Amino acid sequence: MLRVLLLGVLAPAGLGLPAPPEPQPLGSQCVEHDCFALFRGPATFLAASRVCEQLRGHLMTVRSSVAADVISLLLSGNGGDGPRLWIGLQLPPGCGDPGHREPLRGFQWVTGDNRTSYSRWARPHDDGTPLCGPLCVAVSAAGAPAPGEPAWEELPCGAEADGFLCEFNFAASCRPLVVEPGAAAPAGVSVTYSTPFGARGADFQALPLGSSAAVMPLGVKLECAVPPAEAEARWGREAPGAWACSVEGGGCEHACNESAGASSCLCPADAALQADGRSCAVPAEHPCHQLCEHFCVPGFPDAPTNYTCMCATGYRLAADQHRCEDVDDCTQVPSPCPQSCVNTKGGFQCHCFPGFDLVDGECVEPVDPCFGTNCEYQCQPVGGAQYRCICAEGFAPIPHAPHRCQMFCNQTSCPADCDPNNLAICRCPEGYILDEGSVCTDINECNNGYCPGKCRNLPGTYECICGPDTALFGQAGTDCDPIKVSGGDLGGDEEDGGSGALPGSPTPGSTPRPSPPPAGPLHSGVLVGISIASLSLVVALLALLCHLRKKQGTSRAELEYKCGVPAKEVVLQHVKTERTPQKL
Numbered sequence: 001m002l003r004v005l006l007l008g009v010l011a012p013a014g015l016g017l018p019a020p021p022e023p024q025p026l027g028s029q030c031v032e033h034d035c036f037a038l039f040r041g042p043a044t045f046l047a048a049s050r051v052c053e054q055l056r057g058h059l060m061t062v063r064s065s066v067a068a069d070v071i072s073l074l075l076s077g078n079g080g081d082g083p084r085l086w087i088g089l090q091l092p093p094g095c096g097d098p099g100h101r102e103p104l105r106g107f108q109w110v111t112g113d114n115r116t117s118y119s120r121w122a123r124p125h126d127d128g129t130p131l132c133g134p135l136c137v138a139v140s141a142a143g144a145p146a147p148g149e150p151a152w153e154e155l156p157c158g159a160e161a162d163g164f165l166c167e168f169n170f171a172a173s174c175r176p177l178v179v180e181p182g183a184a185a186p187a188g189v190s191v192t193y194s195t196p197f198g199a200r201g202a203d204f205q206a207l208p209l210g211s212s213a214a215v216m217p218l219g220v221k222l223e224c225a226v227p228p229a230e231a232e233a234r235w236g237r238e239a240p241g242a243w244a245c246s247v248e249g250g251g252c253e254h255a256c257n258e259s260a261g262a263s264s265c266l267c268p269a270d271a272a273l274q275a276d277g278r279s280c281a282v283p284a285e286h287p288c289h290q291l292c293e294h295f296c297v298p299g300f301p302d303a304p305t306n307y308t309c310m311c312a313t314g315y316r317l318a319a320d321q322h323r324c325e326d327v328d329d330c331t332q333v334p335s336p337c338p339q340s341c342v343n344t345k346g347g348f349q350c351h352c353f354p355g356f357d358l359v360d361g362e363c364v365e366p367v368d369p370c371f372g373t374n375c376e377y378q379c380q381p382v383g384g385a386q387y388r389c390i391c392a393e394g395f396a397p398i399p400h401a402p403h404r405c406q407m408f409c410n411q412t413s414c415p416a417d418c419d420p421n422n423l424a425i426c427r428c429p430e431g432y433i434l435d436e437g438s439v440c441t442d443i444n445e446c447n448n449g450y451c452p453g454k455c456r457n458l459p460g461t462y463e464c465i466c467g468p469d470t471a472l473f474g475q476a477g478t479d480c481d482p483i484k485v486s487g488g489d490l491g492g493d494e495e496d497g498g499s500g501a502l503p504g505s506p507t508p509g510s511t512p513r514p515s516p517p518p519a520g521p522l523h524s525g526v527l528v529g530i531s532i533a534s535l536s537l538v539v540a541l542l543a544l545l546c547h548l549r550k551k552q553g554t555s556r557a558e559l560e561y562k563c564g565v566p567a568k569e570v571v572l573q574h575v576k577t578e579r580t581p582q583k584l
Contacts, residue, residue, distance in 0.1 A: 023051055025166070027074045028199035030206040033170045036060055036067070037197055038074040040083065040163040045136040048086045048164035049110060055197045059088030060165035061109045062139070063116045065382055071150050071165065075141050082142030083162035090157065091133035105131060122151035139165070168197050170208035172233035174224035177213055180246045189246075191215050209233055218244045241265075241277035253279045293324045314346035339363045376404045410459050412442045431460030452480050 025037035039051065045059075052058050062068055075083075088110035096106035103119035122140075125131065136157040141150045155161070177191050194200050196210040207213070211224045213235065220243045222235040235248055242250035242263040250256035252265035267273050267280035274281055288296035292309035299306030311317055311324035318325045329348040330341035337350035338361070352363035370379035375389035382388050389403045394417060396408035407417060407429040416426040416438045428440035435441040444462075446455035451464035456476075466472040466480035 022055065022198050025197070025199050028195065028197075028201075028204075029070045029073055030173065030195075030204055030208060031066065031070065032206060033173050033208065035168040035170070035195065035197065035199075035208055036070050036074065037166045037168070037199055038085070038163065039166065042160040042162065043086070043164055044160055045086050045090065045157040048161070049088070052164070052166035055166060055168070057166045057168035057197060059086060059110050060167040061088050061111060061116075062118060062120075064118050068118060068120065068150065069382075071139060072141075074165070075150060082140055084138040084140045084142075084153070084155070086161045086164035087137055087139050087152075088167070089137035089152070091131060091135040091154070093134045095130040095132040107135075107137065120149060120151050122153045166197065168208065170210075172226055173206040173208050174211065174233050174235055175206065176204055177215065177222070177235060178248055179215065180249075189215065189218065215244070215247050218247065220244050220247050222248075240275065251278045292322055312346060374403050409440060409442075412459060414440050416440045429460055450479070 023039055023041075026040050028035060028037040030036075037057075039048075043051070049059050060067070060071075062071065071085075089104070089107045090110065091105075091107045102114075103116055104114050105121070105125060108114050109116075131154070134157045135154045137152050138155050138161045139150045139152055176193075179189055179191065191202055192200065192214045193202065193204055193207055194212045194214075195204075195208060207224050209224055209226065213222045213224075214220070215222075222237050222243070224233055224235060226233045227236065236251060237243070242252055242256055242265045244250060245252075245256035245258040245263050250258075250263045250265060254268060254271070255266040257264050257266050265273060265278050265280075271280040271282045273279075288298060288307035288309070292307075294312050294315065295310040297308045297310060299308075309317060309322050309324075314327055314329065315324040316327050317323075326343075326345050328343045329336055330343045335341050336348060339353050339356065340351040342349045342351060350358060350361065352358050355365065356363040357366045369381050369385055369387040373379045373387060373389070375387075377389070377391045377395070379387050380390050389397055389405075391397055391405035391408075394407060394409070394414065395405040398404045398406050407427065409429045409432060413435070414429070414432070416428055416434055418426040418438050423438065426434055426438055428434050431443055431445075432440040433443050442457070442459050444457045446457045446462055450462065452470060453467035454465040456463045456465060462478065463476050464478060464480050466475050466477070470480035471482045472480045
């Protein structure tokens, strides 16, 4: 268990013995300066929190839909069986006010606050009873109200979840290494990254401070760090000189040269290579460089003692002609900014009023991402510029057409979708039958002998476990016959219209017609007769279709369902016979 592993990590350290390796995450994601990692194994809330703190982080806080999407990504790659994972949300001991209706219901994050713009509770709590702690929260995709949206569940803090999610915050991050193709970069080049919290791999969107990168087979090893006197993090190493020019340009500030298998950095003609072997600097050849604050322009050769001081853009020469002072750009007329201007040292920053976004130097109203979308039910903005289509309760997006909705049920029974103006007209999801009280009940397809061997009934469908005497031994599907599965039988090209589909029938009263006479000029009376006969035939067909439609609507009002295969009609007739009381 994870708590036993945690004690095994702490005890040797207290005895002066070498500590065992740190827990390794099964998956991780980094978004800008924040990283999230998934750890699997039975653990209580306290044991999970200690492991995250040992790795210099804390249990994950899910304050927005962006963090919830990160959990979905981690679960899709490492937790498809619906595990329960601890997150950093807990309710202190004691009973809270039953009037709590805020998103967190009185719970607090492990960081000591309760700020959030997102919540996803698996069960509602609106019966007026108080919640009594201590309670902790686990996230799971198994009890989610909709696919792909893990839900929150309150559990006793001493219970063991299947794992936990850790969060790590960093001051800066590096982008993945850029490896240019070329003669110096073989086709088999690979980059392996290692993060401070134990995650390893080659696929990262961002790498936090302290991460390392190994480029093989070039033998280049780099570390993400912030160089002295700089604000941004970048890849580098302590050893001076350039590394392979194909990797981040060898780390050279100006240019990288690779000849005879060795890499070296080059500087412009007026600059010199510094001690690190990668940066360049212009030497101060004239004494005036020590007198001028920014730049010095030496005098002519015949007057070497003369010089002129100059300032960088955004500054002006002070009264002593040596120092430089900032220019307040925001006092210019007209203003360089469309709405609000903030002066900075050597420059300025433009800002917009609340409700506007700065786009290409202009303040514009933000565009609603849901404008012009084709969502069938409702559109929900995500992250400011994205959107997703959501469905009403009891419905879910269609996988191949997420803008449309279909009836959804993952239980043995669900409420039917009934017409509010005519409660006799109800619909059920595929694989369900309309029962008494407007309830859709799952059809047990395993009672029909669809599977040659073991059959497993599932909500709305079924699954055959193919045995050793079948061609698809060890596989699971709706059939164990490879010909039926591939659609190669004679009926494979026919479409199943489900219940309520109109059966094909010949037009009544139609008789074979003799072969037409040889083509020739027709009399105008013959043409009129043909037209009248064709019109009469169309009217008769329309009347027949209307009659069949009325009969179909009557049968749907009594019992409406969808069948995946024609044999389901036998099951439905059997269910109906069992529920009808026998007359004595």
